[in-house]
């Protein structure tokens with residue numbers, strides 16, 4: 001093997017695999033399988049985009065019907081996954097419960113074919129995410145409704161109320177934005193686990209573990225808590241100054257790839273405005289987010305990311321803050337599964353090197369002499 005060379009911290013700017021699934025670029029563009037995110041956000045359904053991500057092309061009507069009915073057939077959660085969820089402490093964060101339930105699902109479904117396992121995992125995410133939250137918070141179990149789609153059902157089961165068509169449509173737009181994003185930390189994790197030839201549940205459970213952190217998927221919950229703490233647009237600039245002067249990260253800002261604009265954040269910002277207008281609601285939350293975004297840009301030239309604007313949309317839709325990262329997971333599982341398959345199609349075990357910086361030439365000292 002050639003001499004070990006040091007690579008940038010956090011693999012900054014290093015390509016570790018090829019992918020045909022999606023591409024984010026520093027110019028603020030994002031494509032899923034060649035289609036621009038704005039086009040999909042404005043025109044497509046979640047199910048169409050999920051098919052596109054998984055199968056590589058937009059579905060025909062027949063393919064979409066088959067895909068949708070195949071997902072429906074896999075909706076119900078096995079009884080012992082409910083038992084696992086019920087055994088979790090009542091003060092668990094729902095994301096911990098989701099991660100555990102995904103792992104439990106894998107133990108249940110080891111005898112399914114690989115393709116069926118993937119459909120099952122994607123299809124079960126709305127009921128799994130919603131009931132992980134509901135059960136640990138002492139609410140009754142809810143099941144998806146037969147004739148409704150992924151987004152409607154997830155919103156319905158999380159809020160416990162039948163959403164109107166506009167709310168479900170707005171929520172679906174955010175799920176499309178969360179579907180896939182090339183080699184982010186959780187997707188890279190999934191590919192590393194896939195490269196060991198572990199099953200899809202193992203890989204996606206690991207992805208969920210990586211997603212929870214506040215530098216990744218956990219940022220949407222942290223961003224909402226921060227917006228509530230700031231409270232009003234007039235206080236945004238002072239809050240920002242104080243945070244930066246104390247060296248604190250401002251949640252929902254910054255991105256490894258997008259240094260000027262995150263296209264998903266800008267689409268979400270427009271959606272937040274539309275949603276508030278549609279409800280004839282006070283636009284204070286929009287003005288607050290906008291004021292913070294502008295202050296951050298002036299101070300540090302760091303743009304808002306998707307999590308920053310998805311959070312107030314979820315809040316406006318009456319979704320509990322602790323479910324925001326699980327919602328991200330419900331959508332992103334589809335991207336993870338596509339990357340799992342792509343990794344296996346031309347697999348090579350991920351096993352990077354490291355540069356040893358510890359001591360050498362020490363001799364064992366018996367315990368009584370230490």
Ligand SMILES: CC(C)(COP(=O)(O)OP(=O)(O)OC[C@H]1O[C@@H](n2cnc3c(N)ncnc32)[C@H](O)[C@@H]1OP(=O)(O)O)[C@@H](O)C(=O)NCCC(=O)NCCS
Nearest residue numbers: 214215216219248249250251252253254255256302305307
């Ligand atoms: C996402 C994130 C981890 C990207 O990290 P990265 O690619 O390593 O960031 P960069 O190297 O471009 O950061 C450049 C500088 O901006 C700072 N910075 C980046 N994001 C920041 C933020 N949200 N708040 C304050 N400072 C930030 C960094 O600390 C760094 O400062 P330094 O040069 O003085 O050390 C980072 O922006 C972050 O922690 N954001 C907050 C969490 C978040 O919203 N995550 C969701 C991402 S979609």
